[in-house]
Amino acid sequence: MKIACLAGDGIGPEIMVEAKKVLDALSLDIEVADADVGGTAYKKHGHPLPPETLELCKASDAVLFGAVGDPDCDNLERHLRPEQAILGLRQALTLFANLRPATMFPGLEDMSALRPEVASQIDLLIVRELNGDVYFGEKAIRTLDDGRRQGYDFMSYAEDEVRRIAHVAFRAAQGRKKLLCSVDKANVLETSQLWRDVVIEVSGEYPDVTLSHMYVDNAAMQLVRNPGQFDVVVTGNLFGDILSDQASMCVGSIGLLASASLGERQTDHGTFGLYEPIHGSAPDIAGQGKANPMAMILSLAMLLRHSLGLEAEAAKVEAAVAKALEDGVRGGDLGGSAGTSEVGDAVVARL
Numbered sequence: 297m298k299i300a301c302l303a304g305d306g307i308g309p310e311i312m313v314e315a316k317k318v319l320d321a322l323s324l325d326i327e328v329a330d331a332d333v334g335g336t337a338y339k340k341h342g343h344p345l346p347p348e349t350l351e352l353c354k355a356s357d358a359v360l361f362g363a364v365g366d367p368d369c370d371n372l373e374r375h376l377r378p379e380q381a382i383l384g385l386r387q388a389l390t391l392f393a394n395l396r397p398a399t400m401f402p403g404l405e406d407m408s409a410l411r412p413e414v415a416s417q418i419d420l421l422i423v424r425e426l427n428g429d430v431y432f433g434e435k436a437i438r439t440l441d442d443g444r445r446q447g448y449d450f451m452s453y454a455e456d457e458v459r460r461i462a463h464v465a466f467r468a469a470q471g472r473k474k475l476l477c478s479v480d481k482a483n484v485l486e487t488s489q490l491w492r493d494v495v496i497e498v499s500g501e502y503p504d505v506t507l508s509h510m511y512v513d514n515a516a517m518q519l520v521r522n523p524g525q526f527d528v529v530v531t532g533n534l535f536g537d538i539l540s541d542q543a544s545m546c547v548g549s550i551g552l553l554a555s556a557s558l559g560e561r562q563t564d565h566g567t568f569g570l571y572e573p574i575h576g577s578a579p580d581i582a583g584q585g586k587a588n589p590m591a592m593i594l595s596l597a598m599l600l601r602h603s604l605g606l607e608a609e610a611a612k613v614e615a616a617v618a619k620a621l622e623d624g625v626r627g628g629d630l631g632g633s634a635g636t637s638e639v640g641d642a643v644v645a646r647l
C-alpha cells in the first residue's frame with residue numbers, strides 16, 4: 297500500500313508531521329512518499345502542481361493532503377496560484393465526492409458557537425460535489441464596451457454530474473439515519489432547478505431514504521438553529537464549501553473537520569481518494585506551532601478506512617482523538633494552550 301503525502305503551504309507541513317507520527321505509531325506496512333504542492337511547489341518548480349506530484353498521486357492508493365495557499369502568491373496569474381493545485385488534483389483524479397463529517401465530540405460542547413444542548417445533537421455528513429459548479433466554469437475579468445470591468449464565473453451542472461453525487465449521498469444516508477437533505481437555490485438558479493429535478497429522479501431508487509430539499513440561505517440558518525435535524529446533506533461545490541466551514545464552528549473549531557474526496561477508481565483495498573482537513577493554510581498562525589492537527593489526523597483515519605480498508609485502525613485513531621479531547625487536550629482554537637506537536641503526541645499516547 298502506498299500513500300502520497302502532499303504537505304503544501306502554511307500550517308500544512310506542521311500538521312502533516314503529526315499525522316505521520318500517528319501513522320508511524322500504527323506500525324502498518326505502508327510506503328509513504330512526499331511531494332511538493334502549492335506555493336511551495338511554485339517556488340521550487342515554477343508550478344503549484346508539478347507533473348511529478350500528479351504522477352505520484354496517480355501511482356498511489358491514496359493522497360494525504362495538508363493545505364495550500366500562500367499570500368506571496370496572491371498576485372500571480374490565477375493558473376499559477378497555490379489553490380489551483382488542489383482544484384487541479386480534484387479534477388485530474390476525478391474526485392467528485394467530498395465527504396465532510398461534522399460530529400460533536402463529547403466534552404467539547406462548551407466550545408461550540410451554539411448553545412450546548414443544541415450543539416450536542418450534531419452528527420451530520422455534508423456530501424459536497426467537487427468537480428463542477430462555479431469553481432470549474434469559464435471565468436474571467438473582461439472589459440465591457442462602455443469601459444467597465446466585469447468579472448464572471450460560469451455556474452453549471454450537467455445531469456450526470458448531479459446523478460453521480462446524488463447516488464453517493466443516498467448510499468451514505470442508507471448507512472446512517474436514512475435522511476437526506478438536498479441543499480440548493482432552486483428558487484433563483486436554473487443550475488439548482490436541474491440539481492433538484494435530478495436528485496428527485498434518483499430518489500426513486502432509494503425508497504428507504506427520506507429526501508427533503510432546502511434553500512441554501514435557510515440551510516445556513518437551520519445549521520445554527522437546529523443542526524440536529526440533519527443527517528446527510530448533499531449540495532454543490534460552492535454551497536458545500538461554505539456550509540462545511542460553518543458546520544465546523546458548530547462543533548467547536550475548523551481545526552477538527554476532516555474530509556475525504558472520492559471518485560470511482562478502486563484500489564486493492566478500497567476506493568482511491570484524497571484526504572485533507574477542510575481548512576486552509578492558515579497563514580496567520582503558520583510557523584508558530586499553534587495549528588490544531590486533529591483535522592489532519594482525522595483525515596488520515598478516513599484514508600485508512602476508505603482507501604486502505606483498515607476500519608479497525610481508522611476507528612482506533614478516531615477514538616484516540618476523542619479521548620485526547622475528553623481528557624482536556626486543547627489547542628488555542630479550542631481555548632487551550634496545547635501546541636501542534638503536543639496535541640499530536642497526546643493522540644499517539646492514547647492509540
Ligand SMILES: NC(=O)C1=CN([C@@H]2O[C@H](COP(=O)(O)OP(=O)(O)OC[C@H]3O[C@@H](n4cnc5c(N)ncnc54)[C@H](O)[C@@H]3O)[C@@H](O)[C@H]2O)C=CC1
Pocket residue numbers: 307362363364365366367379382550551552572574575576577578579580581586587588589591629
Ligand atoms: N484545501 C485547501 O488547501 C484550502 C486552502 N485555502 C487557502 O488557505 C489560505 C488561507 O485561507 P483562509 O480563508 O484564511 O482559511 P483558513 O482555513 O486557512 O483559516 C481560517 C481561520 O481558521 C484558523 N485555522 C485554520 N485551520 C486551523 C487549525 N488547524 N488550527 C487552528 N486554527 C486554524 C486560521 O488561523 C484562520 O484564522 C488561502 O490561501 C486559501 O485560499 C482555504 C481553504 C481550503
Ligand SMILES: CC(C)CC(=O)C(=O)O
Pocket residue numbers: 379382383537574575576
Ligand atoms: C480551492 C479551495 C481553496 C476551496 C476550499 O476552500 C475548500 O475546498 O474547502
Ligand SMILES: [Mg+2]
Pocket residue numbers: 537538541574
Ligand atoms: Mg473551504
